[in-house]
Amino acid sequence: MLDGPRLAPLSGSKPNALVILIHGYGSNGDDLISLAAMIQPALPDAAFVAPNAPSQIPRMAAAHQWWPIETFSMAERAAGAASAAPELDAFVTQELDATGLSSDRLLLVGFSQGTMMALHVGLRRPDPIAGIVGISGMLVAPDRLEADIRSRPPVLLIHGTEDDVVPFRSMDLAATALTAAGVRVETHASPGVAHSVGQDGLVAATEFARRSLLP
Template sequence: MLEGPRLNPLSGSKPEATVKLIHGYGSNGEDLISLAAMMQPWLPYAVFVAPNAPSLLPQMAAAHQWWPIETFSMAERAAGAAAAAPALDDFISVELKKAGLTSDRLLLVGFSQGTMMALHVGLRRPETVAGIVGISGMLVAPESLEADIRSRPPVLLIHGTQDDVVPFRSMELASSALAAVGRLLLRQVSAIV
């Protein structure tokens, strides 16, 4: 089972919503949980959880990955996301049950490889989540989305035009694929991110 840091609702009350912050390659939950403190004033009744990916990078202490990156090919990304998805999906289901919440009270926020996971899992869950925010990531296996999609939550994609890790074009490809399956989509373009 995945684990990671959490911030309970700023209100001090029982959670009315949950935000899962999904980190990128070479990062961990501690890196992303700091975003929760900035988001809490706008979501004071939400619990924030940032799970660590299941696999450690062998060469870096405390650096996690959802899957190893060796070739940067789309096939590798699709296989990696599919292999890691059950762990994240199970984690989400357990967290929702523990908090007594339904999927429509869940926001998935991913960064880079975490965006790939948020989109992969969030669009394939049988119950629609409240939304997906993808920052500097991409949609893996867009060609199979129409056959695989099970829910259609609102999606916000944020990407920088100067991103030298995940090309900006990735957002355009994801936008096209999501629009083709009738998904409500918002985009934010920035020179940085």
């Protein structure tokens, strides 16, 4: 079963919301929990968890992956996301059950390969979650979305204009496909930012999280 670093609510109270952060290829939960620490002051009653992906990259002890990247093909991404989805989906259910929270109190935040997982899993859960923040990622298998989608939580896509790993145009391609499927989408371009989270992107993500989760 997946697990990773956690942050309890800053307020010290029982959590009234849950934020699950999903890291990218070659990273780990410790990397994204630092992002959670920057969002946390805006959501003092929320719990945060950043699970480590299920497999490690060979000969790289702290580097995890949701699926191996070998060809960078659309088919590889589609197969990889589909194979990793059940374990992440089960983790989401487990965390909601453990906190006693309903799906509408859950926000998924993904980075790169983690964005692909957040969108893949979040849109296929039957009960709508509060929202999805996708940073520097893309929508996997957009041609299957109309047939597979089961709920339509609001989505914020954030992408650096100078991303040399996942092309900047991936944001608009994802937004177009999501909008066509009836999903409410917001986009935020980070000028001059490469494959990372800029300060302006962090501000946008925090504001979206506040709107999605504050009562």
